[in-house]
Amino acid sequence: MRQFKSLLSNQSTTCDYRIIDKTGKSRWMKDFAKPIWDKKENRLIKIIGAVQEITEKKAANDALRLSHERFLTVLDGIDATIYVADMVTYEILFMNRHMIDAFNADLTGQKCHEAFRGEAQPCVHCTNDQLTDRNGTHAGPIVWEAKNPITGLWYINHDRAIDWVDGRTVRLQVASDISKLKEME
Numbered sequence: 001m002r003q004f005k006s007l008l009s010n011q012s013t014t015c016d017y018r019i020i021d022k023t024g025k026s027r028w029m030k031d032f033a034k035p036i037w038d039k040k041e042n043r044l045i046k047i048i049g050a051v052q053e054i055t056e057k058k059a060a061n062d063a064l065r066l067s068h069e070r071f072l073t074v075l076d077g078i079d080a081t082i083y084v085a086d087m088v089t090y091e092i093l094f095m096n097r098h099m100i101d102a103f104n105a106d107l108t109g110q111k112c113h114e115a116f117r118g119e120a121q122p123c124v125h126c127t128n129d130q131l132t133d134r135n136g137t138h139a140g141p142i143v144w145e146a147k148n149p150i151t152g153l154w155y156i157n158h159d160r161a162i163d164w165v166d167g168r169t170v171r172l173q174v175a176s177d178i179s180k181l182k183e184m185e
Contacts (some may be wrong), residue, residue, distance in 0.1 A: 012033065015030075016028060016029065017029055026055075029052065030051070030053075030054045034047065034048045035047050075097075076098070078098065081099035081173075084170050092108050093108065118149055127142040131161035132161050140160075143157065154182040155175040156176050157174075159171055159173050
């Protein structure tokens with residue numbers, strides 16, 4: 001019905017729907033329709049349309065969405081703060097649920113040194129320069145501990161350079177709260 005109203009208001013429309021073919025197999029289709037109006041007489045002359053099967057594309061998109069959901073479920077299930085930041089701009093690209101909860105906000109898009117440490121400049125203990133060599137080859141993980149001035153908790157941090165989804169090299173940090181161990185020292 002919505003598509004029909006769009007056509008009557010001189011707007012192109014698309015819709016996806018499922019059909020069962022003659023073999024009983026389910027297939028997904030994408031339908032496109034564009035109205036052609038006689039502007040002088042203000043009447044619909046014809047509708048130009050096309051139908052494309054999108055079963056494989058829909059299955060690939062569904063598999064990708066499911067894979068993404070599984071991955072986030074795993075990352076959000078880890079009892080550690082995890083984030084990814086650009087090594088040049090210091091922009092936070094990802095935070096897991098545990099880290100969002102620890103800082104009471106999703107700080108994605110902000111600079112890591114400002115958001116996580118309240119510092120105007122990159123942290124003095126930033127490991128970015130140690131995570132790759134001169135050729136850009138990823139080094140092993142850098143492990144360090146520090147008290148976070150925002151949360152007031154002690155963390156053991158594991159920093160590593162990884163290739164991000166867009167190809168740039170970024171810092172991945174996984175940090176575990178060791179405050180109770182520090183209290184016992």
